[in-house]
Amino acid sequence: MVSWARNRIAHVYRSAPIVRAAAAGCALSLLALTGCDGGVRGTPGGAGVRDPYFPRAGNGGYDVGHYDLTLAYDPDRRHLTGTAVITARATQDLSAFNLDLEGLEVRGVTVEGKAALFSRAGQELTVRPHDDLVKGETFRTTVRYAGRPRTVVDPDGSEEGWLPTADGALALGEPVGSMAWFPGNNHPSDKAAYDISVTVPEGLQAVSNGELKNETTGKGRTTFRWHTAEPMASYLATVAVGRFEITRSTTKSGLPVYVAVDPTQVKASRAVLAKIPEVIEWAEYNFGPYPFSSTGAVVGRDEDAGYALETQNRPVFPGAPDTGTLVHEIAHQWYGNSVTPRSWRDMWLNEAFATYAEWLWKEDNGGDGAQRTFDALYDDAGNKALWAFPPARPSGAEHIFDPPVYARGAMVLHKIRQAVGDDMFYDIIQGWAATHRHGNASTADFTAYVEKKAPDKDFGGIWKDWLYGEGRPARP
Secondary structure, rough: OEEEOOOOOOOOOOOOOOOOEEOOOOOOOHHHEEEEEEEEEEEEEOOOOOOOOOOOOOOOOEEEEEEEEEEHHHHHOOOEEEEEEEEEEEEEEEEEEEEEOOOOOEEEEEEEHHHHHHHHEEEEEEEEOOOOOOOOEEEEEEEEEEOOOOOEEEOOOOEEEEEEEOOOOOOOOOOHHHOOOOOOOOOOOOOOEEEEEEEEEEOOEEEOOOOEEEEEEOEEEEEEEEEEEEOOHHHHHOOEOOOEEEEEEEOOOEEEEEEEEEEHHHHHHHHOOOOOOHHHHHHHHHHOOOOOOEEEEEEEEOOOOOOEEEOOOOOOOOOOOOOOHHHHHHHHEEEOOOOOEEOHHOOOOHHHHHHHHHHHHHHOOOOHHHHHHHHHHHHHHOOOOHOOOOOOOOOHHHHHHOOHHHHHHHHHHHHHHHHHOOOHHHHHHHHHHHHHHOEOOHHHHHHHHHHHHHHHHOHHHHHHHHHHOOOOOOOO
16 A cells, blocks of 8 residues: 555554344254254354454455445446355354445345344344354355445544545455445455456446456446455455546457546556556566466555555556656565455565565666665654554554555565575575465565575564554664
8 A cells, every 4th residue: 555645654343133034944043053943053153253353354254255246336326236145164063153345225135045143333234044064065145235334443533434525436455344235254364266247337447356257237227346366465456437538458468457546547547557557577587476367556646545556467556657656666565465464463474565666667667776765764863753653563454554564564675685695685585485386475484495495695674663563763
């Protein structure tokens, strides 16, 4: 993510009544968790995965493999109708499980084709299947829902979720906004494939992640069907509804490029967006093979959001981006999108790499070298925000997008580069991306990986002073 509205160095639950679905003669309360089959064998899955900053995000007891979302949006009424078909595997015997869904009216839930009991409490949609689920069992849950999606306000005051725009809407999900427009296991530790179908009034487009499989129009409505085969964290899913100028092309290697630009931003963004193939080629040279099957961008209007976001395959920009921002969000496709944090405490693994990519781009394209950028940051005595907390230990959920996560995190990477030299440094960052491709990783995984790659080097001081240390380290 890159912020427009806040000084980020990179550039620089309410309660609802219980609802029950008719379940074949079963009129028992969900809260009793007593089944119609004579008794509960499993136990409820956890409501949250105990993330250190967003403890209610995600859910325990299952792992999602695929989301099939069928959406219809009416911009005039700001009304969304959706059906989510979620295919998951039980990781324990389950009598009940939770999905994250903020707002919207749930009209019905089935599990394996049978009506299920459900209840709402804040962002928690608790589902009680007709039959208990057995550990290892793959099951399919269908949720029908509708209403006016809510905008989610983050702990730092920024907005995400489903954002109305001048001619449609923009769905952004970092860190937890995806629950405003579809139910799911809303934590980066559970990645899945996606099919997203969006129906909008004829004349509007609906852009999402992955590849556009088909587009059909009839009775004044157009449906766009998008497919994402590679695993994706829920916070990286997006939908942009509006009028866009669409450009399709390919890179020299044949990678499809799909770019959607608001008509008011076409002229201002043309030169930078034309650099997408060049930036992809440069990034592949430095970071390794591109991890997804397409690339591109969505450019909205300045007022659509206060930040750019690295939504998978297709980063979103509020207005025409500059080159540094484009490099930042494309670098995230490796670091953040393919290699995804295990928890939100590991956020620096996203933003430090993307920020350092900006430094490397400048270094390789006639700008300041990374060492000069590092020195300028260190020597700026007035920049107290940079040293407010260690990159690997943000002081709270409201600070995971603050300068230490971005720039001080990039300084950690530069210290590693200084310690091992350029050849080993690029081996490390390429190997890190390859080893955890399409997976999740933590800060502990990263430090262990670096130490394994360069066993003759002592990184203790870097971890102690730069990654975990409080305040400004002694002069390098």
